[in-house]
Amino acid sequence: MTDQLSGAVIVPRKGRMLAVLMLAVFAISAGFGVLLPQLPDLVGQLLGQGSTAVQVSRATGLLTALYMFALFLCAPVWGKLSDRWGRRPVLLIGLGGFGATMLGFAVFETLPALYAERAFSGLFAAAVTPVALATVTDVSATRAELGRRLTFVSLAGVSGFLLGPVLGVALIRQFGGSAGSLMVPLVATGGLALVAALAVAMTVRTSPVAHPEKVRRPARVTSPEAVRWLLVLGFVVSAGVAVFEVGLALRGRQDLGLAPGQIAIMFTLCSGVMIVVQAVVFSPLVKPEFTRWLIAPAFAVMAAALFALPQTDDYRLMLVAVGAVAASAGILSPILTYWIASHAGPKSGAELGRQTAAASLGATLGSVAGGMLYDVTWLPNAAFVLTAAVIAFAVWPGLWLPGRLAPRASAKP
Numbered sequence: 001m002t003d004q005l006s007g008a009v010i011v012p013r014k015g016r017m018l019a020v021l022m023l024a025v026f027a028i029s030a031g032f033g034v035l036l037p038q039l040p041d042l043v044g045q046l047l048g049q050g051s052t053a054v055q056v057s058r059a060t061g062l063l064t065a066l067y068m069f070a071l072f073l074c075a076p077v078w079g080k081l082s083d084r085w086g087r088r089p090v091l092l093i094g095l096g097g098f099g100a101t102m103l104g105f106a107v108f109e110t111l112p113a114l115y116a117e118r119a120f121s122g123l124f125a126a127a128v129t130p131v132a133l134a135t136v137t138d139v140s141a142t143r144a145e146l147g148r149r150l151t152f153v154s155l156a157g158v159s160g161f162l163l164g165p166v167l168g169v170a171l172i173r174q175f176g177g178s179a180g181s182l183m184v185p186l187v188a189t190g191g192l193a194l195v196a197a198l199a200v201a202m203t204v205r206t207s208p209v210a211h212p213e214k215v216r217r218p219a220r221v222t223s224p225e226a227v228r229w230l231l232v233l234g235f236v237v238s239a240g241v242a243v244f245e246v247g248l249a250l251r252g253r254q255d256l257g258l259a260p261g262q263i264a265i266m267f268t269l270c271s272g273v274m275i276v277v278q279a280v281v282f283s284p285l286v287k288p289e290f291t292r293w294l295i296a297p298a299f300a301v302m303a304a305a306l307f308a309l310p311q312t313d314d315y316r317l318m319l320v321a322v323g324a325v326a327a328s329a330g331i332l333s334p335i336l337t338y339w340i341a342s343h344a345g346p347k348s349g350a351e352l353g354r355q356t357a358a359a360s361l362g363a364t365l366g367s368v369a370g371g372m373l374y375d376v377t378w379l380p381n382a383a384f385v386l387t388a389a390v391i392a393f394a395v396w397p398g399l400w401l402p403g404r405l406a407p408r409a410s411a412k413p
Helices: 014-033 039-047 053-085 087-105 111-125 129-138 143-175 177-203 224-255 260-281 288-311 315-372 382-393 395-409
Strands: 002-005 009-012
Touching: 014 087, 014 111, 014 129, 014 143, 014 177, 039 053, 039 111, 053 087, 053 111, 053 129, 053 224, 053 315, 087 111, 087 129, 087 177, 129 143, 129 315, 143 177, 143 260, 143 288, 143 315, 224 260, 224 288, 224 315, 224 382, 224 395, 260 315, 288 315, 288 382, 288 395, 315 382, 382 395
Parallel strands: none
Antiparallel strands: 002 009
C-alpha cells in the first residue's frame, strides 16, 4: 500500500513510517537526556578536585545550552533543505551524524571533548525532529489526523527523555567510574540513532519536494502576526522548561543532597505526566480546534508551579510541583506545534524548522540562565522566580491568540 500527498512523500504503509519516525525522534531525545541526571557529577569529575559549586552549575548550564544553540542555528537550514531535497536524505544525514558523533566522542574523558560532543550532536539532531514533523505534515490530510500524528511523534520524544535519564543512571550504577559514565551512555544512544537511520533508509521513501497547486488541506487564513506569536510562545515554553531542568538537577544535587536516582525519578515523573496530558489533549475526546483555548491556562499553571518549586524542601511536594510544570509544558508544546504545522502548507520543513529554532533558542538561553542565576545572592531562587514572572506575562497573548486562530479553526478539515 502506498500513499502520495503533495507530490512529496511516497510511503509504503503510513503506520510503519510513523513508527520509524517515532523511533528516530526517540533516539535523539534519549541521546540528549541520557546525561542529564549525572551531568553535575560528571562535570565536577572533569573539572577536578578544586572545582566549586558555581563552576559546576555554570558548566552544566553551558553544556545544555550549547546543544540547544546548535539546534537553533541549524534547524531552519535543515528544514529548508528537506523542502528542496526531500525528507529522507536529511533524516539520514541527521541520524547518521548524531550516532557517529556520540560514538566518536565516547572514548574521550575531557571537558572540551564533552563540549564538542554536545555541539556536534545538536547540529545533527537539528535535522531530525523538525523534518520528522514535516514528514508527518506531508502525509496528513485533515487537521484531526495531523494532530494525532504530531502527538505520536511528540510522545516519542518525551519517551526518549523519560528513558534517557533512567538509562544513564542504570549504566552508571552498572559500570561506574568517570570513563564508564561518559562512554557507555554515549555508545548506547549513538548505536540506537544508527539503528533508526537504517530503519529510515528501509521505510521512508521520498522524492525531491515538488508541491502542486492542489493539496488536500485547504489554504490557511491565520494571520502572520498570530504565527509569530506562536513562535514567541514556543520560545517562552522552551526557556521555562530549560531553566526548570537545569535548576531541578542542581537543586536536587547541591541543596537537597538527592541521589542521581532520585533526580532521575523526578525527570521520569516529568516525562510520564507529559505523555499522559499529550495523549489526552489530542485524543478523539478533544477536538483539535478547542486546543487553542488551553494556551493561557497552561501558562498560568506553569508560572505558579515554577514559583512554588523552590519554596519547599519536602520531596513529595516537590514532585507535585514538578508534575504541574510537566503537565503545562506537555500541553503547550504540541498545541503550538500543531497550529504552526497546520499553517505551514507546502513549506512545512521551513516553518517547522523555524519553530524548532525558536524553541531551541529558548532552551539555550534558559539553560544558561538556569546555571548562571542559580547561585546569585541578590534574589533567592532567582532562576525559578524570574522565569515564573516571564511565563506569567505569556498568559496575556494566550488570552487573545485563540481569537486570531479562530478563522482557521472554522475551516472544514
